[in-house]
Amino acid sequence: MIQLASNENPLGMPAAARQAAADALAGAALYPDATGRALKEALAARLGVTPDWLVLGSGSSEILTLTAQAVVKPGEGVLWSQYGFVVYAQAAALARGEGRAVPAQRFGHDLKAMAAAITPQTRLVFVANPNNPTGTFLEGARLQEFLAQVPRETTVLLDEAYTEYLAPRQRYDAIGWLRAFPNLVVARTFSKAYGLAGLRVGYGVAQPALAARLNAIRPRFNVTTPALAAAVAALADNDFVQRTYELNRVGRAQLSEGLGQLGVETLPSAGNFVMACFADARGVHAALLRAGIAVSTLDNYALPDWLRITVGTQEQNAAVLEAVADAARA
Incomplete structure (x- = not known):
């Protein structure tokens, strides 16, 4: 069967990641490093932050649910765009929030309508760029303008699961924006371009205060030893x-x-x-x-x-x- 249903990498895993995961199995009788120190250090060096800006997840989907659980209380509002990733509604439900999909514009995010939909009860807004399943793209300048309109008490999760597929002319520095927006979380994954979908490794980046809130509720051993090793190797394979x-x-x-x-x-x-x-x-x-x-x-x-x-x-x-x-x- 040719598997073209779940946006996996047709090249499979990088050879170095496969070897790293295999080597790590020798230590699989022991629990994983609960802090993910080696991977956090590698990510921090790549992204230009310190490890306390990072949260590791079992895929980036866990970063979505952790963020909702950290910032949303029962009955508070969660927004996403119509045709947004199905996990957004699931994350809102798990946090017992009041979820709402804002009507799309040409199958993509209507940022003006989303900004207008934010109320004093809105605690979380999901934005995906590119968006799954529609593939629509938001220019960086439009995203920055939207972030500037969002009240600081409302968290924005920018889901960049597919960011490595953007053309050079489309790319923008979301990690750099974090210093200006303490209410921003950027979520990324090793499942797509890095070819590690079956190992379930994702990460979130946020200012330390917000990252600490997510890490406080993160399951202690949520990323396995082979997955941590493979992600370090994959990250180095430019x-x-x-x-x-x-x-x-x-x-x-x-x-x-x-x-x-x-x-x-x-x-x-x-x-x-x-x-x-x-x-x-x-x-x-x-x-x-x-x-x-x-x-x-x-x-x-x-x-x-x-x-x-x-x-x-x-x-x-x-x-x-x-x-x-x-x-x-x-």
Whole structure:
């Protein structure tokens, strides 16, 4: 089965990360380093912060839920954009907050409407850039302007799970913004561009006071020994991340242009996936499964006519296009 449903890296794990994880198994009879010291030190050096700005999670999804639990009391407000990542609603529910999705603008964040929706009871706002599942992108200047409008008592979690896939002209310095915005948390992951989805490693970056609140409720051994070792090795493998970026840049164009030639509408994407609209999305999904290709339906986002297709290798993308063409002829 060609797995193109969950936005995983088609290159797999970096070789150095695989070896580091294997070597770390020798110590797996002992509990992991609860502080994640080696990984925090490596991240701190890369990001230009000190380790007390960092929170480690079992994937970045745990950073989302930890943030909600740390800053939201029962009945307080949590906002996200329509078509935002499903975990935002789950995080709000776990914190017993009052969640609300703000209507999207062209499938992406309407930052003006989101700012207007903030009330004195709003304690958390989720913003994803790029957004999953739509792939929409917000320019850095617009994000900074939005952050400046958010009251300091309202935390903003900027979800950058797909930031490594941004083109150079799209990139901005969210970590640098943290010094100006003590209510900002930036969440990132090793699951996507670094190829460690199965090992579950993510991290949050925030000013020390806010990071301490998250660390106070973080499960003590939430990241395993092999995962910590693999993440340190993956972080150092800049060549792997660059190869991942280039493969995705070319493959995303291959999928988008190929689907367009087949008369299929796609949204411009800044991530490692393409969202495509079909007259019979369920039928196309079933046809792809028969061809041995798994992609994601989007019924749980109230997008029943759309499929999200992870960018694969050139051969995998070609197989998708062939299967879609075959389904159209059937």
